[in-house]
Amino acid sequence: MRQWNIGVYFSLRFQEIAGALDxxxxxxxxxLVEDSHRNRDCQVTLTLKQSFALLESLRTCWSEEVFIFTCSDKFFRLSLQLLSRYSTWLSSHLVAKNACSSDSSSNSExxxxxxxxxxxxxxxxxxxLVAELSGDYLEHVLCRLLESCSSEVLDLVRRGFLQAIRSLTDYLPILKDRMVEGISERSVEDLKQLKGISATYRMTSKLPVRHSPYVSAILRPLKTFLDDERVAYLSKELKNELLHSIAERITSRYHEMASDVVNLARKTESSLLRLRQGAQRRAGASSDAMDSNISDTDKICMLLFLDIQEYGRNLAIFGIQASHITAFRSLWQLVAPEDRQAQISF
Structure with a gap:
């Protein structure tokens, strides 16, 4: 191939390869990729059309039918650009997922x-992709196509590829956090029923004897998630990490909301007590009888204590020990009676 044709050749290949990914x-x-793509041996474990297109484009760059050694630097640069474009798509998608619902962009919506x-x-x-590209794919590039280069050049190519490939792993913690946040927020909808506890036990002598109905629904979104067929694509280790992270996030929100309820009840009770004591002093009456009653805050804590015990039992169904969660221990200290503070058991 003449020298003056090489630039044209690569330009055409660039448009073909990059255009397919774009x-x-x-x-x-x-x-999701189509079933016809799933049946191809090299792509059997990929699930998304975008991921499939990236790997196809990267492999095309270094295939025997396309690659020419004279353009090796250009194909190397193109490979890094392809990885960068896929990375940008991941970033944009995550931003869109977290964007305000008023976003006018149809893609974001x-x-x-x-x-x-x-x-x-x-x-x-x-x-x-990280495992494939940093393994067999990289060795294919280095050993079969760039074997004529010096060890110094090969090392630069290896490091360049690995740096670009590893940048993809930066999105894994973000993706995990998005999932944990999304599932836990579904549980928060049921936890909002905590706000009704104060009204139920204010100005009444009735004492709680069983846990609240909302408790049974708190972990329902977690069970629905674990039963989803898509979870089969997660490794056992990652599934376990998500399970514990979601449980910890839900429990943390539970503690926050329960603390708000208890603190508000105490403030309200304190204000009412001062008003009553002032009225009694003006009337010259004794407050002994009133002081012997069980306070609204005590009744609220009694109910919450029943609730968190049931919640702890429900966590155990998922193989999670409630006492190992920091927020649960704080929740226990918040509402447990004095004689139960020392040990978490239910």
């Missing part, structure tokens, strides 16, 4: 409406 990444939605469980596909594909 076309796939133009869709802000998480899009579609992304927002996607369930957080779809991030399982992204986490799976990123993990697969």
């Amino acid at each position: 076309s796939s990444l133009a869709d802000a939605n998480i899009t 579609r992304a927002i409406n996607k369930p957080v469980e779809d991030f399982i596909y992204v986490m799976h594909d990123v993990g697969f």
